[in-house]
Amino acid sequence: MAEKSERPESNRAISQAGVVPYRFTRSKLKICLITTRRSGLWGFPKGRIRKDESVHDAALNEAFEEAGLTGQIIGEVLGRYTYTKRNRQQTVEAFLMKVERCNSDWKESAERERCWVTPDEARQLLTRINLLELLEEAILRISATTDDLPDSSAVSA
Numbered sequence: 681m682a683e684k685s686e687r688p689e690s691n692r693a694i695s696q697a698g699v700v701p702y703r704f705t706r707s708k709l710k711i712c713l714i715t716t717r718r719s720g721l722w723g724f725p726k727g728r729i730r731k732d733e734s735v736h737d738a739a740l741n742e743a744f745e746e747a748g749l750t751g752q753i754i755g756e757v758l759g760r761y762t763y764t765k766r767n768r769q770q771t772v773e774a775f776l777m778k779v780e781r782c783n784s785d786w787k788e789s790a791e792r793e794r795c796w797v798t799p800d801e802a803r804q805l806l807t808r809i810n811l812l813e814l815l816e817e818a819i820l821r822i823s824a825t826t827d828d829l830p831d832s833s834a835v836s837a
């Protein structure tokens with residue numbers, strides 16, 4: 681019988697979960713962006729999936745810790761991407777999140793900025809292609825969800 685060949689922990693892809701948070705204000709679609717702690721680049725909440733935590737729970741927990749947001753996951757996975765951090769590959773599974781509450785103070789509020797922007801403003805602030813692709817998929821999915829769409833002009837703004 682052959683022995684199991686396990687890769688060392690340092691070579692394994694780390695599973696992460698994230699969200700593209702959205703809400704409507706004055707009938708206009710708004711997307712929530714946050715800054716990274718180190719580089720200050722704009723992005724979406726994401727982080728590691730803890731032991732015994734579902735991917736949906738991890739995504740919602742990261743939104744709460746990093747941006748002070750609570751809400752619900754809408755639909756299936758929005759997209760997946762990988763990136764390298766500290767010489768380790770990170771794999772992120774991202775979901776669309778309909779925001780129900782936005783707290784004025786949250787766990788990482790001293791470490792991150794948060795902003796609510798239109799899709800066009802988000803396109804200007806996001807510099808990483810994988811995040812721009814997630815944004816476009818989120819906009820498509822939101823526009824297809826008539827329950828969340830106050831009027832058709834709100835998404836294209």
